[in-house]
Amino acid sequence: MKKQILFLLIVLISFPFTVAKAQQNVWYTTILKDKYFDKSGNPLTGKGVVVGDVDSGIDIFSPFFFFADGGEFDWIDVNNDGEFTPGIDAVDFNKNGKADPDEILNFIKMKNNTYFLKLEKTNFVADLDFLYLDKNHNGIRDFGEKDGFTENDPTYGEQLFIVKDDNHNGKLDKGEKIIALKTSKVRAVREKDGTIRRRGIDLIKTEPDTIRHGTSVSGIVLGGHSGFERMCGIAPDAELVMANINYDYTPRFVRNFPDLVKFLRDEKINILLFEDGEWMWEFMDGSTEEEQISDQMARDGITVIGGGGNLASGNMHMKDNIKGGTPVAYNFSSPAEAEGKKNDGVFVSFLWKAPKNKISFSIVTPEGLTTKELSSGNSFFNLGKFNIYYSRDVSSKGTVMFKFSFSKKDSSAVDGNWKVNVKPEKDVAIDGFLVDVTQSWSGSTHWTDKSKISEDMTVTFPSTSDSILAIGAYVVNFPWLKDEKAGMLCNYSGRGYNIDGKMGIDICAPGHSTFTVGTDDSYVIFSGTSSAAPHVVGTVALLLQYDPTLTHAQIKNILHATATSDSYTSTLPNTNWGWGKLDMEGAIKYLTTK
Numbered sequence: 001m002k003k004q005i006l007f008l009l010i011v012l013i014s015f016p017f018t019v020a021k022a023q024q025n026v027w028y029t030t031i032l033k034d035k036y037f038d039k040s041g042n043p044l045t046g047k048g049v050v051v052g053d054v055d056s057g058i059d060i061f062s063p064f065f066f067f068a069d070g071g072e073f074d075w076i077d078v079n080n081d082g083e084f085t086p087g088i089d090a091v092d093f094n095k096n097g098k099a100d101p102d103e104i105l106n107f108i109k110m111k112n113n114t115y116f117l118k119l120e121k122t123n124f125v126a127d128l129d130f131l132y133l134d135k136n137h138n139g140i141r142d143f144g145e146k147d148g149f150t151e152n153d154p155t156y157g158e159q160l161f162i163v164k165d166d167n168h169n170g171k172l173d174k175g176e177k178i179i180a181l182k183t184s185k186v187r188a189v190r191e192k193d194g195t196i197r198r199r200g201i202d203l204i205k206t207e208p209d210t211i212r213h214g215t216s217v218s219g220i221v222l223g224g225h226s227g228f229e230r231m232c233g234i235a236p237d238a239e240l241v242m243a244n245i246n247y248d249y250t251p252r253f254v255r256n257f258p259d260l261v262k263f264l265r266d267e268k269i270n271i272l273l274f275e276d277g278e279w280m281w282e283f284m285d286g287s288t289e290e291e292q293i294s295d296q297m298a299r300d301g302i303t304v305i306g307g308g309g310n311l312a313s314g315n316m317h318m319k320d321n322i323k324g325g326t327p328v329a330y331n332f333s334s335p336a337e338a339e340g341k342k343n344d345g346v347f348v349s350f351l352w353k354a355p356k357n358k359i360s361f362s363i364v365t366p367e368g369l370t371t372k373e374l375s376s377g378n379s380f381f382n383l384g385k386f387n388i389y390y391s392r393d394v395s396s397k398g399t400v401m402f403k404f405s406f407s408k409k410d411s412s413a414v415d416g417n418w419k420v421n422v423k424p425e426k427d428v429a430i431d432g433f434l435v436d437v438t439q440s441w442s443g444s445t446h447w448t449d450k451s452k453i454s455e456d457m458t459v460t461f462p463s464t465s466d467s468i469l470a471i472g473a474y475v476v477n478f479p480w481l482k483d484e485k486a487g488m489l490c491n492y493s494g495r496g497y498n499i500d501g502k503m504g505i506d507i508c509a510p511g512h513s514t515f516t517v518g519t520d521d522s523y524v525i526f527s528g529t530s531s532a533a534p535h536v537v538g539t540v541a542l543l544l545q546y547d548p549t550l551t552h553a554q555i556k557n558i559l560h561a562t563a564t565s566d567s568y569t570s571t572l573p574n575t576n577w578g579w580g581k582l583d584m585e586g587a588i589k590y591l592t593t594k
């Protein structure tokens with residue numbers, strides 16, 4: 001999921017079509033069609049709910065991640081032209097009825113990185129842009145420690161404001177109020193190196209979200225201010241705790257998963273979201289420490305949600321039934337580079353369920369050299385120009401994994417055609433997974449035996465845990481592929497049964513193309529099960545505001561019961577869609593009217 005930005009660019013270049021026509025019917029998937037209220041009559045906005053996200057990080061300076069709790073103010077039409085004039089008009093911040101020299105009001109023009117959407121380019125737009133108090137009159141918004149601000153400064157910089165656009169004309173008109181933003185929605189962040197930043201102490205020092213993924217996920221869950229922005233998160237009054245992933249170059253790509261999950265557990269979050277999906281060198285059977293901890297969290301009442309992964313369409317998974325004693329061979333092909341990166345590492349793992357069934361493997365490298373037969377233990381050795389590592393391991397749930405890595409002694413690309421010879425003693429059902437260092441969804445390194453390639457069992461770890469709500473993705477707004485239509489399952493969406501026979505996907509939610517906030521004051525297009533899962537998280541935050549006693553199991557039941565079918569889903573439940581499409585309003589009504 002983490003490489004989705006690069007992949008997206010490639011796809012966009014390939015499919016630049018009928019944008020203007022489609023734009024009129026854009027669906028902002030995070031906006032509820034109606035207003036709903038909790039038992040005390042407050043609007044359902046996620047208030048009181050804490051979401052924990054395992055992700056790339058968050059841009060804590062984004063206007064989307066501050067609550068509108070700084071009070072209401074008048075603005076003053078200093079040049080008396082009847083409209084808001086940035087850099088000249090003022091906010092009456094000290095409420096003395098006149099414009100003082102340090103009360104100049106300006107605005108951040110949000111960057112439009114959505115490609116498809118035509119957002120207004122020049123003037124201030126009340127439901128897209130943000131106002132700020134330009135205290136030092138330099139025409140830019142100063143923020144952060146670099147500009148001399150501290151943890152105690154509201155919005156960690158020159159103060160931000162949103163417009164109460166009472167007449168909904170997109171402008172700040174005379175008599176309309178502005179509302180100051182103040183407190184961060186982010187309670188704490190665990191940085192990549194383990195440093196914990198906390199609101200009220202040192203959150204202002206939080207490392208940037210360089211991969212930009214977690215910022216957009218957070219935007220879908222809780223970005224913005226209910227009723228103010230055109231693009232606003234589902235539960236904008238919820239709070240966030242972020243555990244930043246430190247990605248490694250080789251498997252396990254996320255080696256510190258247990259630390260991240262324990263941190264979020266100890267922060268007493270109400271919802272746990274996994275925003276990374278892997279399968280390389282994973283047992284895929286729910287047996288890892290982090291999956292077991294999240295199962296325990298689910299038993300303790302925390303709702304655990306994860307994206308089902310984006311690897312179903314890349315020809316990177318194969319499935320076969322082999323007769324005992326029969327030698328078979330599987331071929332895969334690897335490029336020299338993909339997505340602009342040198343491909344200097346390829347990884348393979350085979351899984352099967354019978355630890356007593358001995359299986360022998362040998363590898364034929366692109367140079368045509370063959371390893372000896374490997375069937376137990378582990379070793380690292382050279383063959384021709386290549387480094388080869390292998391290991392055979394058995395999980396606590398009895399899954400056998402035979403894993404490999406391939407690289408070159410001189411670190412050059414491992415491109416070429418590879419062959420894996422496999423010979424089991426007894427009949428066996430075997431699954432083979434591939435990935436290379438580019439981690440492309442599209443299958444840069446891929447199996448070439450078409451008849452063995454399978455979409456089954458493509459739900460990725462850690463959404464392979466026993467209790468997690470695993471979320472698939474369906475197409476909304478702009479399709480990517482020829483013949484793809486809004487409403488269809490995304491071709492990459494993980495699906496099928498898990499290795500232990502559990503149906504892998506619970507429900508599906510909007511995948512591509514959705515819109516959310518990006519880093520550095522931008523709007524972006526977003527996609528994948530990375531987009532689908534936070535739609536479910538936001539919905540669950542609303543349910544938990546209404547009834548904080550709801551358990552993981554009860555929430556799962558509500559989402560299953562209210563998921564919808566249509567001509568694309570066919571009969572439900574099934575292994576592509578789980579119980580169907582997320583229905584945000586349906587889930588709320590199910591709870592509030594029961």
Ligand SMILES: [Ca+2]
Pocket residue numbers: 077078079080081082083084085089
């Ligand atoms: Ca004016």
Ligand SMILES: [Ca+2]
Pocket residue numbers: 091092093094095096097098099100103
């Ligand atoms: Ca004043």
Ligand SMILES: [Ca+2]
Pocket residue numbers: 134135136137138139140141142158
């Ligand atoms: Ca300034």
Ligand SMILES: [Ca+2]
Pocket residue numbers: 165166167168169170171172173176
């Ligand atoms: Ca207005």
